[in-house]
Amino acid sequence: MGSQTFDKNVEAVFESVGVTRRDFMKFCGAMAAILGLPPVFASRIANAIEREIPFAGEKRPSVLWLNLQSCTGCTESFTRSDHPSIAEAVLTMISLDYHETLLAASGKSACQACESAMEENRGKYILVVEGAVPVSDDGTFCTIAGKSGVEYLKNMSEKAAFVIALGTCASYGGLPAAKPNPTAAQSVDEFVSPKTVVRIPGCPPIGDVLMATIVHFLFFGKLPALDSENRPQFAYGKYIHEQCRRHYHFENAEMVLGFNDDEYRGGYCLFPLGCKGAFTKNACSVMRWNMGTAWCVGSGHPCVGCSEKDFWDKFTPIYSLVEGRNPK
Amino acid sequence: MTRLVIDPVTRIEGHLRIEAEVDSGLVKKAWASGTMFRGLELILKGRDPRDAWYFVQRICSVCTAVHAIASVRAVENALGITIPENAQLIRNLIEAMQYIHDHVMHFYHLHALDWVDVTSALNADPKKTSQLQESISDWPRSNPRYFQDVKDRLETFVDSGQLGIFANGYWGHPAYKLPPEADLLAVAHYINALDWQKSVSRFIAILGGRHPCPNFLVGGMATAINPDSDQALNASRLILMKELLQEAQDFVEKVYFPDVLAIASFYPEWTKLGEGLGNFLACGDFQLDGPKVDDSRRVGSSTTRRDPVDKAGNMFFPSGVIWNRKIEEVKKFNQEQITEYVSRSWYTYSDGSTDAKHPFDGETNPKYTGPKPPYDFLTVDEKYSWIKSPRYDGKPVEVGPLARVLVAYGMGQKQITDLVDKSIRQLGVGKEALFSTLGRTLARAIETVALMDEIWGWYNKFVVNIGAGDYTTANTEKWEPSTWPAEAQGVGFVDAPRGALGHWIKIKNGKIDHYQMVVPTTWNASPPDPSGQIGAYEASLVGTPVVDADKPIEVLRTIHSFDPCIACAVHVHDAGKKKIKSAGIMP
Numbered sequence A: 001m002g003s004q005t006f007d008k009n010v011e012a013v014f015e016s017v018g019v020t021r022r023d024f025m026k027f028c029g030a031m032a033a034i035l036g037l038p039p040v041f042a043s044r045i046a047n048a049i050e051r052e053i054p055f056a057g058e059k060r061p062s063v064l065w066l067n068l069q070s071c072t073g074c075t076e077s078f079t080r081s082d083h084p085s086i087a088e089a090v091l092t093m094i095s096l097d098y099h100e101t102l103l104a105a106s107g108k109s110a111c112q113a114c115e116s117a118m119e120e121n122r123g124k125y126i127l128v129v130e131g132a133v134p135v136s137d138d139g140t141f142c143t144i145a146g147k148s149g150v151e152y153l154k155n156m157s158e159k160a161a162f163v164i165a166l167g168t169c170a171s172y173g174g175l176p177a178a179k180p181n182p183t184a185a186q187s188v189d190e191f192v193s194p195k196t197v198v199r200i201p202g203c204p205p206i207g208d209v210l211m212a213t214i215v216h217f218l219f220f221g222k223l224p225a226l227d228s229e230n231r232p233q234f235a236y237g238k239y240i241h242e243q244c245r246r247h248y249h250f251e252n253a254e255m256v257l258g259f260n261d262d263e264y265r266g267g268y269c270l271f272p273l274g275c276k277g278a279f280t281k282n283a284c285s286v287m288r289w290n291m292g293t294a295w296c297v298g299s300g301h302p303c304v305g306c307s308e309k310d311f312w313d314k315f316t317p318i319y320s321l322v323e324g325r326n327p328k
Numbered sequence B: 001m002t003r004l005v006i007d008p009v010t011r012i013e014g015h016l017r018i019e020a021e022v023d024s025g026l027v028k029k030a031w032a033s034g035t036m037f038r039g040l041e042l043i044l045k046g047r048d049p050r051d052a053w054y055f056v057q058r059i060c061s062v063c064t065a066v067h068a069i070a071s072v073r074a075v076e077n078a079l080g081i082t083i084p085e086n087a088q089l090i091r092n093l094i095e096a097m098q099y100i101h102d103h104v105m106h107f108y109h110l111h112a113l114d115w116v117d118v119t120s121a122l123n124a125d126p127k128k129t130s131q132l133q134e135s136i137s138d139w140p141r142s143n144p145r146y147f148q149d150v151k152d153r154l155e156t157f158v159d160s161g162q163l164g165i166f167a168n169g170y171w172g173h174p175a176y177k178l179p180p181e182a183d184l185l186a187v188a189h190y191i192n193a194l195d196w197q198k199s200v201s202r203f204i205a206i207l208g209g210r211h212p213c214p215n216f217l218v219g220g221m222a223t224a225i226n227p228d229s230d231q232a233l234n235a236s237r238l239i240l241m242k243e244l245l246q247e248a249q250d251f252v253e254k255v256y257f258p259d260v261l262a263i264a265s266f267y268p269e270w271t272k273l274g275e276g277l278g279n280f281l282a283c284g285d286f287q288l289d290g291p292k293v294d295d296s297r298r299v300g301s302s303t304t305r306r307d308p309v310d311k312a313g314n315m316f317f318p319s320g321v322i323w324n325r326k327i328e329e330v331k332k333f334n335q336e337q338i339t340e341y342v343s344r345s346w347y348t349y350s351d352g353s354t355d356a357k358h359p360f361d362g363e364t365n366p367k368y369t370g371p372k373p374p375y376d377f378l379t380v381d382e383k384y385s386w387i388k389s390p391r392y393d394g395k396p397v398e399v400g401p402l403a404r405v406l407v408a409y410g411m412g413q414k415q416i417t418d419l420v421d422k423s424i425r426q427l428g429v430g431k432e433a434l435f436s437t438l439g440r441t442l443a444r445a446i447e448t449v450a451l452m453d454e455i456w457g458w459y460n461k462f463v464v465n466i467g468a469g470d471y472t473t474a475n476t477e478k479w480e481p482s483t484w485p486a487e488a489q490g491v492g493f494v495d496a497p498r499g500a501l502g503h504w505i506k507i508k509n510g511k512i513d514h515y516q517m518v519v520p521t522t523w524n525a526s527p528p529d530p531s532g533q534i535g536a537y538e539a540s541l542v543g544t545p546v547v548d549a550d551k552p553i554e555v556l557r558t559i560h561s562f563d564p565c566i567a568c569a570v571h572v573h574d575a576g577k578k579k580i581k582s583a584g585i586m587p
């Protein structure tokens, strides 16, 4: 939204960018759900926004996105987010000033775009990092524009307001760091102190969780409450298992023993097939994926625990129980 | 002579660097380098083969289904597992929708800005854009008011001075040839496609739990079907799938395909540029006759197995090899002919040899010998990439949509042949126009339309099966490792959106002993082999005009026409200790 369209009348503002009142209320409802607030908060959020739209008429906050040792799954997931959609977010809410997967400019022009965004938004931009950081062999396992990924990360994080480590790789090292960690891959927080690093783990994470974190920052001017691992509480506050629709089967010891059993098709508990929902904090069983359409257990596959630290080693083999751990 | 460097190459998956020598405005020589490495095959060694798909799926989550499918196929091939028909159908449905999703997103979000000047759309007359829209299809969003609205939004965005992902683009470059009205049309569809993709991805999530990274299973699919439950795939999910298919098809037929043809018509010179090798390979995919994996495909100790994708004629995309543009002479594809060199890549073979190795016998160790960062130029006369050099019968080939379309055309596959003929007629060019940058872009759109039609058949069959009470999605007879032979080996192929993909696995005592992958972008982006034969990217760039070395949009057009996926292309083979004769894999 440019300053010329700034208007205290929220409907006019939203209409000017093609958002109807209905869309807007839907958005507030979704935001309330994402933030873990009861539905009544939808209207309160709407009121709060109507009174003052923190991001209307002002510069859209700059977001820079650094892709290191990743599979681009976090980016893909981000583009699947529902409220706001990626188009809405990028055109009207944030200024995505650097993202190699989407940026029009390449090479030198891309580097210039990145540098000027860092200068102009010094101390104010949000840095999102996707992928792990390889450090062995002078960082040559990941280079961009002839510089090592580690250098890029240090440089880009220095002037950031805060850093979001998106996905399990950036949060904890993830797949590249799985045994035997051939490239000495590490998590993002090892390199950016004293900056705050918000972890949004998941392999990949739910795109809406990133969006909600950014929106929280836009609305309230601060980060959402974080847990001891710096994960947003609204998404990582509970174990998957606690909110799984199969939980009553778990309590009744109604278990699935094979992928071709009647119990499997009856929606019984997948724990014996290796489900790690009891040890995994994430929003999947409540928020679900792809516009709330589905999630792993909902469609019939055990939770692999993809948002937990070291799950690649700690929670594998996938279809086995975790030694020495029992669900609550 | 100017040395051109493009790093990072954006609007691709992963980390790619292009260096080129430009003389008198033309590329004389080019080098493509993959600059990121993770070492997945090393990580896989010693793990449970049933887990492999989950690991390799993270090679790349853009084409997020294909490595997982290749992996479960390789394991099933090794263990002699036949999957139920529903599982085959679900895999086809997921893979086909992945193609459609991927190709549309590639065109609008990764490739279009090479042809579309976003800022020029601000000069468009929305009424004329509306007329243009109505002349190319009956897509309902064609009202002048709609395009006025898009233009207004774009204006607001540009006036804000915060151009975000469009900042510093090559806007105003003389290579942009579209009239402003077509630019506005494309910008509108760029935004529409962003919304469309998030919606149609739900189709995959229904079957696989989420997208990206849907779930798979060795022996079938982990998709619970039960029409009498609200916790499984039931009629309500099936109707949602149908609606999503329709939504996908409308966009493909009324927006994507007509847009590709319309935009291509303004760039006729790009049907003559960017050809590359003239050699093409397709491994084929989408089995049509159900999952009849006969016993002759058993591996383990048996040596009478046939290659799982070598039943030409029963796949929607046939397999085959074309040499020197000879479309009418499609040769049989035989995976035995695949080998890989590392002579110009940052790896070594422990025997010190520079010979190529078949993926079953191959082994590689990463050893970076490039310049210490920060560097200005790579040492392109030595090793210069994390990407290796696969060769077929000793020669470089191109893989991907163009290879598939040409092979299908050569073999007379009807849907593809009809679409190719129709498209080139509409563009007023001959078949030779396919051997080009735009040929690749057009082939991608053609196969999307063809698949979009075909997918309905799989969907209908799936519904019929469920109606007949068949809810089986997994064969669990060989789920327990105790049922496996002590040693087994297998191969799985997928002709992925970006091209032919193979996974080779050796299983020993229930664990992965050896895992190797030969990946589409590795074929296309490979450095030269010891005899100096270059790969498809480097070949296709020779002769490319570059008007302004600081704004090398022409180079990007050709590179993007391949749809690079660099995370896929870079991988390392583990050193399998015991050699199992690869003759066992002969067709």
Ligand code: SF4
Pocket (backbone or CB within 6 Å): A240, A241, A242, A244, A245, A246, A247, A248, A250, A268, A269, A270, A271, A275, A276, A277, A278, A297, A303
């Ligand atoms: S173990 Fe898994 S399937 Fe069972 S109740 Fe917990 S989360 Fe749900």
Ligand code: SF4
Pocket (backbone or CB within 6 Å): A202, A203, A240, A280, A282, A284, A285, A295, A296, A297, A302, A303, A304, A305, A306, A307, B210
């Ligand atoms: S359900 Fe488990 S495995 Fe699936 S996305 Fe959520 S945390 Fe990851």
